[in-house]
Amino acid sequence: MLIAKKNQxxxxxxYASRYMCEVAPKYDLPDEGMPAGxxxxxxxxxxxxxxxxxxNTASFVTIWMEPEADDLLQKTSNINFIDFHEYPTxxxxxxxxxxxxxxxxxxxxxxxxGTSVSAMxxxxxxxxxxxxxxxxxxxxxxxxxxxxxxxxxxRPNVIFGADVHSCWEKFALYFDVEQRxxxxxxxxxxxxxxxxxxLLDESTIAVGVxxxxxxxxxxxxxxxxxxxxxxxKAEQGWDIPMHVDGASGGFVMAFVNPEVAWDFRLExxxxxxxxxxxxxxxxxxxxxxxxxDQTCVPDDLIFKINYLGGxxxxxxxxxxxSASQVYLQYYNxxxxxxxxxxxxxxxxxxxxxxLEERLMALGRFDLLTDRNYLPVxxxxxxxxxxxxxxxxxxxxxxxxWAVPAYTLPPDxxxxxxxxxxxxxxxxxxxxxxxxxxxxxxxKRLDVDQPNHRHPGKIKxxxxx
Numbered sequence: 001m002l003i004a005k006k007n008q009x010x011x012x013x014x015y016a017s018r019y020m021c022e023v024a025p026k027y028d029l030p031d032e033g034m035p036a037g038x039x040x041x042x043x044x045x046x047x048x049x050x051x052x053x054x055x056n057t058a059s060f061v062t063i064w065m066e067p068e069a070d071d072l073l074q075k076t077s078n079i080n081f082i083d084f085h086e087y088p089t090x091x092x093x094x095x096x097x098x099x100x101x102x103x104x105x106x107x108x109x110x111x112x113x114g115t116s117v118s119a120m121x122x123x124x125x126x127x128x129x130x131x132x133x134x135x136x137x138x139x140x141x142x143x144x145x146x147x148x149x150x151x152x153x154x155r156p157n158v159i160f161g162a163d164v165h166s167c168w169e170k171f172a173l174y175f176d177v178e179q180r181x182x183x184x185x186x187x188x189x190x191x192x193x194x195x196x197x198x199l200l201d202e203s204t205i206a207v208g209v210x211x212x213x214x215x216x217x218x219x220x221x222x223x224x225x226x227x228x229x230x231x232x233k234a235e236q237g238w239d240i241p242m243h244v245d246g247a248s249g250g251f252v253m254a255f256v257n258p259e260v261a262w263d264f265r266l267e268x269x270x271x272x273x274x275x276x277x278x279x280x281x282x283x284x285x286x287x288x289x290x291x292x293d294q295t296c297v298p299d300d301l302i303f304k305i306n307y308l309g310g311x312x313x314x315x316x317x318x319x320x321x322s323a324s325q326v327y328l329q330y331y332n333x334x335x336x337x338x339x340x341x342x343x344x345x346x347x348x349x350x351x352x353x354x355l356e357e358r359l360m361a362l363g364r365f366d367l368l369t370d371r372n373y374l375p376v377x378x379x380x381x382x383x384x385x386x387x388x389x390x391x392x393x394x395x396x397x398x399x400x401w402a403v404p405a406y407t408l409p410p411d412x413x414x415x416x417x418x419x420x421x422x423x424x425x426x427x428x429x430x431x432x433x434x435x436x437x438x439x440x441x442x443k444r445l446d447v448d449q450p451n452h453r454h455p456g457k458i459k460x461x462x463x464x
Contacts, residue, residue: 055402057402058421060248060421062280065281068331072328090326094122097329097330098121105254119290120296121288122289123286123329124288127274127287128167128287129316131171134272135158141296142205143156144298156177157204158178158206159204160191160208162182163213164208165245165247168245184412190210200240207229209222211253212247212252212376216370216408217373222262223262223266242269248374250273251281253373283325344424347424351427351431352371354428358431362438364382365381366382367379368417378418379417393405395444404418406419
């Protein structure tokens, strides 16, 4: 005879608990805690309202790594990156990552006279910190030279285009440096030597150039600007360094266009940042700053720290953080090698070209991107009288796609574009589905014509 037994664990079922009939704490720390599984479930349920990372074409950031990398992340997330005294192997792995990154960027191995020298660098929390560390070093180098010569060092300036990431403007504001920003204009969304030359003077600490701009995926004229700075050095005696922002395009250019000299092969390039958490194929957040050699960073900026057990050298804006991203980058370097990175970047670029061709075949868009250097597709409508790129993106969101639409920086602020970033996980199949969804969105908006129905309600949109 079967006897029904009461489930002894019934009271432990998550959705049978009292916590599911209470609003989750949002402002005050609760007096009592709750079971671990319940706390986890509340958070996971709320995260269901997030978008799907696989359909996020707005971000350059890596969202997929191999299971072995996921396991490595889980096993190392509790190791403090900054504590090299207690974790000496972390220091060794970090130096290997710096060495390999410097190799990718063609940092010189020796200087005139045969003296052995190595590049200097560090992992950072993304490219924002990396850029600020690079520009800080250039500011202090400029300041020390000026003071040694008995010259005024109170009004430094930095030159860059309006196509830069916002962290450039943050640096200028936070560290009291005059920013000389070169505006964009319709049909010209990057900067060149003719734009830079009128702004140069003896107080210029650096010129910033971008490899793969956030807005259009194009490259500044790094070769032309390098030649200009060499000429200025010869004629004026101003040895002005160039900082290359390779956050988005650095890893792609290195493997897809290895013949193009944009890195330390250019004489005036003294520092380069890359975002490992973008096309370095590592989870967020990790960037790197690499200097041509040790002379690029004044000793005054290097802190000697002894309160973690032994003396350590430190150049950073952040301090304690997990070392796991550094391990993940080393994992990728070992796992993929130059050949593996080349194959992946070639696939990414091929899928970006395919998507571009599919979308351009619709006949509705003008293309702003240069298809050779970065796997992004940036489009503007040929005719936005009936609807805008913002409304196209809103329709695509109904299908789960996260696609940014935005206006370009001054003086091209009247141009509205939409951008698709093609990452490692964006397959040919996904490119086909995306282009079909764009075509459906256009047909729907052709019928709806929201701008014609609500002409008084058309408004400017910020970046989404």
